[in-house]
Amino acid sequence: MATFLDPNDDLLxxxxxxxxDFTDLADxxxxxxxxLIECRDPAQKMALLGRIGACLALLRPTLGETIPPHxxxxxxVTELPDVAQRFEPDADVLCDYCQxxxxxxxxxxxxxxAERTLTGLLCELVWLFAAELKAPRWVTVH
Structure with missing residues (x-):
């Protein structure tokens, strides 16, 4: 099924x-x-790729910065989630792959x-990158 962006949708x-905030950019x-993964319209795909590229360009130089206090x-969290990733590049490398x-x-x-395959790969890498950026980093000790 083809996905078409609703003109009333603010996604673009x-x-x-x-x-x-980097968490909002990851979202x-x-x-x-x-x-993008469902989109079939070439113009909409280009617009979505442009938006992904813009977010990645903003995120890349900030990856080494400390997390803001707020x-x-x-x-x-009280307990770190048990995540079994087999592909674990650091955030800088993963962002470079996506870009x-x-x-x-x-x-x-x-x-x-090839376009379909690489679009799928891009989406999977973007999801992995965004999940890594939004993942818990500390455990509270009582």
Whole structure:
């Protein structure tokens, strides 16, 4: 089933900037990738790739920064989740992978099957990247 963006949907007009919290940028990446994976319209795909690329470009230089104090509670849990990832690149490398795939797909020079495969890979990597950015980092000790 083809996915078409509703003209009333604000997905392509969601404002974000360098001042946007990294967690909100990660959420945007999630939403853009969810829509991209189902999208069949070339113009909408390009717009979504552009939005993913813009979010990644804003996130990349901030990956080594400390988490702002107002977000620390969000990343503190009583027990860290048991996550069994087999593919564990650090955030910098994962962001670079996502940016490279986004640029490649924006070139529109791939055979259709390769484009579908790389779009799927991009979405999976974006979801992994966003999940890593939003994952708990600290445990409270009582």
């Amino acid at each position: 007009t969601i404002p974000f900037s360098a001042a946007t 945007c990446c999630d939403r853009f990738a969810e829509t 977000l620390i509670a969000r990343f503190t 490279s795939l986004t640029q490649l797909l924006c070139g529109q020079a791939l055979p259709p099957e």
